[in-house]
Amino acid sequence: MPMLEPGRLHEVFVQGDDRAAGMVFALCRDRERCGEKVLLVRSGGSLRFCGEGLALMGIDPARCTFVAVKEERDLLRAGLEAARCPDVAQVVLETRGRFAGYDLTAGRRLALAAGQSGACIIVLRCDAPPRSSVAWTRWAVTGAPSVPLETDAPGWPAMEAELLRWRGGPSGGRWRLEWDADHGTFRETDRAPAPVSGAVVPLSCVREGGDGDRKRSRAA
């Protein structure tokens, strides 16, 4: 599974309800950067970050700087400035919808800035169809059913990540990532285990009754 390499531009596509999963994918994918500064640029909305939730995922809220912008132009500009700043290890731009200002030129600018400063730039795109861009990797992330805890409680965070595009290798992989609380990181697991079959009455191949008789006579 390719990493979210530093010094590159990455895109993560999510649907509206999976924003948290996409954000966690962007922030927690690589443990090496866990001590570094993160700048999150997002358009103001009703959804806020919760510091305790961030801390739970191993991200210290004290090293996160949040920038709330109103317009797409400001978002791109702030993102570009942050990408040029050598002190910032990771810049996450959260966008919603079509995001017309983010074209090939804007993407190339971000990618160049990332290459110069060595920051990892992640554009999180909510409710947007994937389209061609200069990103190094492009992911689609959805939440995945978790392995329940003993009391039928929701288990540790789990998600499915699909690699839509990768400039450094073959694309098309699909991974299931699950939170490993012991190591404080996401690890790849097998696809969700198939539900254990319960007590189900087996179907006989020859059905009784009028319907079965008709089928049998037609076959004959």
Added chain:
Amino acid sequence: METGSDPARPDPFALVMRVGNALRLSAVNVPARRLGLDAGMTLADARACVPSLLTRPADPVADARALDRMAAAMARFTPTVGVDPPDGLILDITGCAHLFGGESGLARQAMALAGYGALHALASNAAAARAMARYGPEGEAEGEDGVRRLPLAALELDCDALAALRRAGLRTTGDLARLPMRAVAARFGEETVTRLRCLLGEAASPVAPRPARSPIRMEARFAEPLIRTDDVLDVIESLLVQAAREMEIRQAGGRRFVVELCRSDNARRGLMVETGQPVRDCAVVLRLLRERIETLADPLDPGFGFDSVSLAVLRAEPLPSSQPELGAGEGRDAPPDGLAALIDRLSVRLGPQNVFRLVPCDRHLPEKAQQPVPASRARGIAWPVDGDRLPRPLMLFDPPQQVEAIAGVPDGPPQRFRWRGRLHDVRLAEGPERIAAEWWRKRTGHFPGKAGPTRDYYRVEDMAGRRFWLFRHGLFAEKPDPRWYLHGLFA
């Protein structure tokens, strides 16, 4: 004033300093003084007298710093505060006492502010007040009589002169003051007379107050009004260069810069920029000012031109000048481009409240447990990590989103809920985590039923594998038909 004295523990205590080749007491507290110890004794003698004596090494530098801090704090009583090293402060309270309930009231407040076991005295001049505080008996009558009843030690003469005075049968300063000054000068030296006259107020004993820093303020006036904004920026740059020079002398850096532009029709326009770190570099401030001008709601309208431009550094903090490194010829002059500079730029453009960090608050309600603080002001505060607490979602809705939910049993978790027109079937659920309303913040909250609805939080996962944080607003005992809200999204 005794550094380190602890009123809750009246054990004899002393600070010890190495003088020459011996350890000597440099300060003692009141119980130690009652036991016969005094500053200047060797530690061995003191230990022989009081075996239970507690000691600490003296730290004169820290004492001086504490005294400086205290002098700065005393500025609330009077602008004229003099430091009397090593352990005294002299306040000129002429014309200030009535604001604090008279002289005794002021003295009481000042002692409380000082916070140490301190002695004070009031007198008509600085030297007399100092002598009475240090040598006068406590609770003695103040004023002219008090000064005349002081022991001769209050003159602080050397031992020989003091012994000569004692041998002449003199006991108090009053005894000495009754003698003709010429004879005293001839017999005991000029110094004795000078000290005595200072005490009696016949000679001046001025207080050297801490100089109040004049604000850093530059102004440029023009013979003809300036029309172009670029010209104004050039003027601001030259003012910034002057201000930087001034700040360099003071070893300070500005945190808040205000530019005021006066138009010829007497309209004034203020521009303010703030930085997260003290800054002396003109280029950085100018860049922020350009940002500020660009993001103004209504552009900078010169009208008939600007008559004058003034620049003030309203907030300055210490910033020592750094030594330029050898061999870094090119990179040296480049503006610092770290995270702090980035935060400053973004704060100026987007507003300080839009560039923020999260700071924990000691509150129960999840949305109140954190607070956004402008990033330029935020200092690193550690987030408490408690493994036993129930997990909190990564993102919170503000305000919580109302959903239609169906629960299997009235007090149970929801079985399905509809959010934004989409139906979610709950596969797994955990809860409730009951969070009560903050009744202590409401005026009538302590009456039963007046505190506000209790929330029952459930962590649920739907069939598609999305995890939500839902709560029922109110118990069934509190209100008949409590509503359900979606408060957060888990990863």
